[in-house]
Amino acid sequence: MAGNHNDYQVHKAKILTPAFYVLLFFTLLGFMLIAYRFVMGIGAVSNLSDGYPWGIWIAYDVATSTAFACGGYAMALVIYIMNRMKYHPLIRSALVTSMFGYMLAGMSVMVDVGRYWNAYSFFMPSRWQPNSVMFEVAVCIMAYNVVLIIEVMPAILERFIHMKENKFPKLKHYAMIIYPKLDKVLIFIVILGITLPSMHQSSLGSMLIIAKSKLNPIWHTQILPLLFIINALYIGYATVIFESFASSMAFKRPFEKEVQQLSRIIPYVTGIWLSVRFIDLYIRGQLSAAFAGDYYSWMFLAELLLILTGTYILMWKQYRQSPRMVFIAAMLLMIGGGWYRFNVYIIGFKPHGNWSYFPSLPEFFITVGLVAFEILGYMVLIKLFPIMPKVHGEHGSDAAKAH
C-alpha cells in the first residue's frame, strides 16, 4: 500500500458536462420526492403495504446495491489476501464506488424507516437485540461506511499534499501529518473492510430466514447467508469490470487490461455458488419446484440463465480477450446476481392473504434519484482526486517500475 500512490491519477476533465446536468436533474427530482415523503408519510409515495412492508428501497437500495458496492471488498480480497498486487491500481475506483453504494444504502434506509428519529437506538446498549439479524446488518453496515471513508482518505490527502498552488495551506499541513500515520495503520482498516462485508453480506441473506412461511421454498433455506456472501463476491467482481469499462467509455480512457484478467476469477466463484444452490435445492427436495414451469420457476430460471450465460462466456479464453464480451458477461452477472436478491426479497416473498406489490412511480424515482446522486458523486470525485488508475504509458514508467 505504502507508496503505491503512483498508481493513480486525477482524471483531468470538465466537471460540468451534459451528463452531469442529466444526473443532477434526476438527483433533484429524487430529493424532492424524498422531501414529500417526509412531509406526507411513506404511504403517500409508495405502494408498500402491511403484506409487503419492504419494497425496492430495501430490495434494491440495500440488498442489491450493497452487493453492487462489493467491488472494494472483492478487490481487497484479491489484492491483499490472494496477493495479486498487479490489481492494486484498480482498488481506489472500486473503493469509491463501494463508498457511494453503501452511502446510497444508508440514505435509503433513512428514507424507508418510519421512525427515523429513533435511529439513535442503535447506539444504546440497553436497546440492543442480538437475536435480530437486522441489528447485525445495521451496525455492520454503519461501521463499514466509516471504514470505506477511511479507505478513501489517502486519495483525498494526496491531493492536498501534492497541490501545486497552495490554496489551502492549513489543509496541506494537516494532510502531511496525517498521511504517513494513516498509511501505517491502513492495512488493519483494509482487513476490517474485508471482515465487515463478509459479515453483513451473509446476514442480508439470514434476514429472510425468519420469514419461512412467506418466502417460496425455492429461495428459503438455512444457507441463505452462504449463498448471499458468494453472490456478493461475484457481483463485486462483475461490478469492478463494469465500472472500469463504463468509465473507459465515458471518459475515453484506454481499457484496463487487468480487468480482463480479473474476469478469470469469476467462473470459479459462480461455479461454487451454482453448486451450492443446486445441492441445497436437491437436499431440500425443491428441484422439481424449481423447474415446474410456474411463475416462481420462471423467476428462478431467469436468475439461473443470466448467471450461467455470464459464467459460460468468461470460461473461454477467446471470449475473455474481447472487451465487449467481458463487459456483456459482467452485466449479465450483475443483473443475474441482483435478480437472485430480488427473488429473495420481493418476487419469492408471498405473505398469506391477498397482497400484491409493484413499486409506485415516486418510489421508483426516489431510487433513481439516489443512484443518480451516487454516480454524480463518483464522477465529481474522480475529477478532483487521484482515484482512477494511471493510464499506462502516459507517465507510465512509474507504474511499470512498480511491478
Add this chain to the structure above:
Amino acid sequence: MMKKTRRDFLKTAAAGGALMLAPLSVQAQQEIKADDEAVGMFYDSTLCVGCKACVSKCKAVNDMAAAPMPGDSDRLWDAPEDLDYRTRNIIKLYKNEEDVNDHAYVKHQCMHCIKPACVSACPVSAMVKEEGTGIVFYDKNICIGCRYCQVACPFNIPKFEWPETFPKIVKCDLCKFTNLKLKNIPACCEVCPTNAVIYGKRKDLLAEAKRRQAANPGKYQKAIYGEFEVGGTNVIYLAGTSFENLGFPKLDHESAALMSEHVQHTVYKGFIAPVALYGFLAFIALKNRKSADQVAHEHEVEHELEVEIQHELEKEKEEKKEGKH
C-alpha cells in the same frame, strides 16, 4: 508464486465456508415451552354470533380511530374490512357458497406466540415479550419503524400507520396498558356475550379446549389452532370448519424465529468467528505484504515519500520564517 496464492485462496475459502456452513450441522430445534404463568385467549368459533362487541370495545378502550366503509361519505359507520392501523381485533364471517350450514365466525388479532418472530426480528427491542405473562407488546418510543416485525410475523399481525407522517406499529397487546391493567381482563373477553372468547392461563385454556373437543367430538375440527403452530401460541382456537377456511395460514410446528436465531448465533457466538476471520485475514495480508521483493520496493517508495514530505515541511517552515522577517 502462483501456486502459493492459489493455496492461500483455498485456505481462505475453506475457513469462510466452514464459518457459513456451521448452521447446517445442527438440525435439532430446541423445544419451546409456554411459561406456566403465561396468559392468553381461547376463541371458540362455534359460540361466536358475530355481534362485533369485541371489535367496538377494543377500539373504545384502546382509543383507535374508526375505519369508514367505502362510499360512506357521512362517515357514520366504523366498518373495518381487515386488521389495520385502526383495528387491532376483528370478526370475520366465512360462508360456504354450496352448503349453508357450513359457515363460521372468526376473530383475528395477535396470536401472542410463545416464541414470537416479531420480538426476535426487532433490532432495538421495541417488540417485547413480557416475562411470566408472555404478552407480546410494543413500545413506540424505541421503535425505528423498520417493519422487520411485519416481514417476520407468520400471521401478518403487526400493522403500520402508512398514511401518517410520524407512523407507528399497531397490534393487540392483550390490553396490557388499558383494560387488563384496570379490570384484569382484555376488553374483547370482557364484553363477549356468548363467552366465545375467554381469557385465562394458557394451560387452563388448553385443558378447556380439549374438554370441549372430548365432550362434542363431531362438532369440532381435530386440531386446536395455536397449540403447536410456530412452536405454539398463547391464543388458541377451536372451530367447526377448517382453519384454512377461516383465513389462518398453514404453518410448521417449528419456529422460524428459533431457526433464524440459531443460524445467527452459530455464526456470531461470542463474536469468535468474526474475530478469528479478522485475525486470519490480517495474518495473510501482513505476510503477503512482507514478501521479499515487495519489501524492497516498499522501502524505496516509502523513503521517497518521507523525503518528499520532509522537504515540503521544511519549505513551509522556511516560508514562515521569511514571512516573519
